[in-house]
Amino acid sequence: MTYETLLTELADGVMTVTLNRPDKLNAFNTVMSRELIDFFQHVNEMDDVRAVVVTGAGRAFCAGADISGGSGAFQVWNDGKAPQKRDARDSITLAIFNCLKPIVAAINGAAVGVGITMCLPMDIRLMSSAARIGFVFNKRGMAMEAGSCWFLPRLVGMQRAQEWVMTAELLGAEEALKGGLVRSVHAPEELVPAAQALARKFAASTSSAVAAAVNRRLMWSMLGAQDPLDAVTLDLQCVGYLAAGADAQEGIKSFFEKRPPAFPLKPSKDMPPFGPWAK
Helix, strand or coil: CCCCCEEEEEECCEEEEEECCHHHCCCECHHHHHHHHHHHHHHHHCCCCCEEEEEECCCEEECCECCCCCHHHHCEEECCCEEECCCHHHCHHHHHHCCCCCEEEEECCEEECHHHHCCCCCCEEEEECCCEEECCHHHHCCCCCCCHHHHHHHHHCHHHHHHHHHHCCEEEHHHHHHCCCCCEEECHHHHHHHHHHHHHHHCCCCCCHHHHHHHHHHHHHHHHCCCHHHHHHHHHHHHHHHHCCHHHHHHHHHHHCCCCCCCCCCCCCCCCCCCCCCC
């Protein structure tokens, strides 16, 4: 896959995506937005990709929106001529949320504003000991964006989310770890290898790619359920559908035959025809 602002590399079922505007601290612009959305929409059709790692080139992960052109950076532009009304299709976080592949963020440096909010719907976040994050909206006179008002309190709790947003301070890796936002903190040179090693566990051929996609979306989608009955109703449907499928049959057969499973189903064409992943 070739992009202007992204580098992609596939190895062992893991696609590493690198935000690649290092001279601008990987600041988020319209091109990067469009390319990230395109990637996360198309990766669902790529069965050779079992997991995704996202990191940044150079010394930053993403230093927020590229505001070199003023407040227009927060708008969507039509070929650079006139601002358009934003809608959900312009949201990188929804593209990530709707992805069928497990996603690991390797936060290697500064991640501010959209640089950190894009990490919230990723499944696991690892952070460099040299990195800093910041929900700095109040310092820019801007509202929380990218659905972060939904994601952040669910990840760290309302009290901590309010403190981080209201102070708009830059936070170090240990504070992010203490708050539960990141899974682990690593030396800078060990961060991406650690993220890729974890992603390779997700990409193991002994795990059903379809089951992984279903289970990822079940957990994220049910975060907003008002009653566990909603979750039970949907997961009963999924259990019934998958139990009749080839992957479940192979999983049971391989268990009794004491051999690694060889799951035949593919997320690109074998997802259940119902549920939050169904179009």
